Amino acid sequence: MAESMKGLRRSHRCTEVSNRNIGETVTVMGWVQKSRNKGGIIFVDLRDRSGILQIIFEESDVGSEGFAKAEHLRSEYVIAVRGRVEARSGAVNKNLLTGDIEIRANDIRILSEAETPPFPIEEDSKTKEELRLKYRYLDLRRPDLQRNLILRSRVANITRSFLTEEGFLEIETPTLTKSTPEGARDYLVPSRVHPGQFYALPQSPQLFKQLLMCAGYDRYFQIVKCYRDEDLRADRQPEFTQIDMELSFVDVDDVIEVNERLLKKMFKEAIGIDVELPIQRMTYKEAMDRFGSDKPDIRFGMELKDVSHIVKGCGFGVFTGAIENGGSVRGINAQGQATMPRKKIDAMVNFVKDYGAKGLAYLAINEDGSYKSSFAKFMTEDELASLVKAMEAKPGDLLFFAADKDDIVYAALGNLRLELAKNMDLINKDEYKFLWVTEFPLLEYSEEEQRYVAKHHPFTMPMEEDLHLLDTDPGKVRAKAYDIVLNGHEIGGGSVRIYQSDIQEKMFEVLGFTKEEAYERFGFLLNAFKFGVPPHAGLAYGLDRLIMLMAKEDNIRDVIAFPKVKDASCLMTEAPSIVDNKQLIELGIDVKNNTDI
CATH class of the missing domain: 2.40.50.140 (Nucleic acid-binding proteins)
Structure with a gap:
């Protein structure tokens, strides 16, 4: 009793x-x-x-x-x-x-009193995640999850305190807004008052925070829920939390400087880690060339090497064919792995196929200086020696090469690098390595839509020295965009925004929008820009992913109180669910079975 x-x-x-x-x-x-x-x-x-x-x-x-x-x-x-x-x-x-x-x-x-719980309330639970998520209120009693959520609260409070002291104002923006289908899918909310019309849940407060800059609020921040209807993975959820900010009268260096100090305070006060400032910077091009990734993990080496100039005239058709088709040949050196069994090498070959590669070429350098290779017979001794030298290889090393279009080579070797590092135990999990990646491409070409789309969003400022390329070679235009990367994860990203009407009109033109289409989608922002807009820039952190890394967890669900699973459902509340037919009638919605579509 x-x-x-x-x-x-x-x-x-x-x-x-x-x-x-x-x-x-x-x-x-x-x-x-x-x-x-x-x-x-x-x-x-x-x-x-x-x-x-x-x-x-x-x-x-x-x-x-x-x-x-x-x-x-x-x-x-x-x-x-x-x-x-x-x-x-x-x-x-x-x-x-x-x-x-x-x-x-x-x-x-x-x-x-309590019934016997369906699993023990203990740290490092071995109970299947599905059962723990069904009884999440019990799972949340476990000390490790409680520490994670306490850490999350501490980081949010540190952030609020720091940004307030820096002159930022915390301002809420709407969660029922207009759908602007440029990017990930929106979650839509039907309107009862306006039959047949829909609100969208925000993918970010982007347009509203720019309007706040137009309104003269100078420095804004918000810890805000955002929504994207996209496939889930270990570090992604359909609803997620951003630390969102925007600043007026600033450029790239100003945004980076205040955020470096925020990160230093956050990591020191929350988990006792000293972040060394200034944080290293690297252009997007350098990151791709060296690591095959725009969010490189720099806790270890094993960098990519471009060997196209060495093999362009060799007798191996896979290499020469890739170069002739405008691609490249690049390699990585798995030091000390020359004795890797053939079965494991084949597993690496299959691994890169998930990233678009047709395969991998390999060259093992035995301790006696001889080679074990999938392609050595197609090359001369001098060519092989030049290749080994370019890869800075020595006896006992294993070299992997990919030959294809650059984007496929980057994806294949960039991910292979991470896989090998895990297998070789090269990653120090107690180390926190930050990196700013800058000068992203402004645009990328969508084969599906047969047009250029914004790499970031349509309001990202091109680098001034590249403006002339918008007319002649849009794909080469660099953006004043920047990501903050931690241990191979993007934890935040932002950009300087376009505030001049002529550049914004040119941007829409390159994206294939007519003036009418641009105003139909973004008219409220473009109209605001007619009344005096300051230069402005911003950044947003993914709070969930940031806490996951600070807590040294492998899954983002372990730092969210009530997360969704891979199909975006909640095992505890059984959401989403069927609603009462009366509600559907009020909304003018008729639900069809998949067989009816």
Whole structure:
């Protein structure tokens, strides 16, 4: 039978009690982690969000009624205990913050009984994720998940404090807005008042924060929910949280400078990591050439090498054919891996096929200087020696080469580099390596749409020295865009925005929009730009992904209170679900079965 708290008030969380409180009477409340009856004395581990505290019950202290209650305790019962803080009578538990003390109870109340949970409430649970997500409210009691969410709260508070001190204003923007289908799919919300019309949930507050700059608010930020209807993966969710900001009268260096100081404060105060400033910068082109990725993990080497100039005249048709078709031949050196079994090499060949490559060429340099290779017979000794030299290889090394269009070569070797690094244990998981990647391409060509599309969004400013290329060679125009990368993950990105009407009109023209189409989609922003717009720029962090990396988790779901699974459903609430037909009639919606479409 559950009892009332009347007359009792919690004085401490479990780990707020320490040896400084010895001799004091305290009141603690929480969940029973486990209970051990040693005959005449009962030991209970009490758990709350702060940690675990040992409680001792003896009949001489709590009376026969209180001792009977203690005997009744089971895992996950919620109890309140009042008692005296003492030094541990048994061995000190160095694994607990409270391992040198215990509470000798003199009063107990059972506030809530509990059924046996479907899985143990413990750290590093081996229970299948599907079951844990179905009972997420129980899963969230686990100390490791609680630490993650406490870290998330701490980072949000540090961010708010820092940006406020820097003159930023926290301003909310709408979550029911206009669909602007340029990028990922929108989540749509039907309007009852306007039959047949829809709102969109925002993919970002981009247009509104630019309007706030037009309105003169100078520096804005928001910790905001955003939505994208796209396929999920380990570091992506359909609804996610951004630390969003926009600044007026700034350029690239200004945005980078304030964000470097934010990151330094955030990592030092939240997890005790010193971020060395200034953070290294690298252009998009250099990142792709050296690492095959625009979000390179620079905790280890194994950089890509372009060997096209060495093999362009060799007898290996795979290499020469790629170069003749405008592609390249590049390689990576897996140092010390010359003895890799053929079966594993074949697995690497199959691995890169997922990234569009037709295969991999390899060259193992044996300790005696001889070669084991898939292509050596097509090349002369001099050509092989030049290739080995260009790859800075030595006996015992294994070289992998990809030959194709540049984007396929980058994707294949960039991902192979990461796979090999994992297999070779090259990654220091305790290291945090930041990198700014700058000068992204402004545009990329969509074969599906047969036109250029914005790499970032249509309001990104081209680099001034490339403006003339918008008419002659749009694909070569660089953007004043920048990403902040941590350990091979993009944690934030932004750009300087277009604020001159002639450049914006040219941008829409290159994207294939007529003036009418541009105004139909973005008219409210373009009209605002007629009334005096300051130069402005911004950046947004993916808070979920940032916390995932700070907490050293592999899955973004472990840092979100109530996440979705891969099909964007919630196993706990069973959302999405069928709604009442009356609601559909009010909205003028008729749901068809897939077989009817």
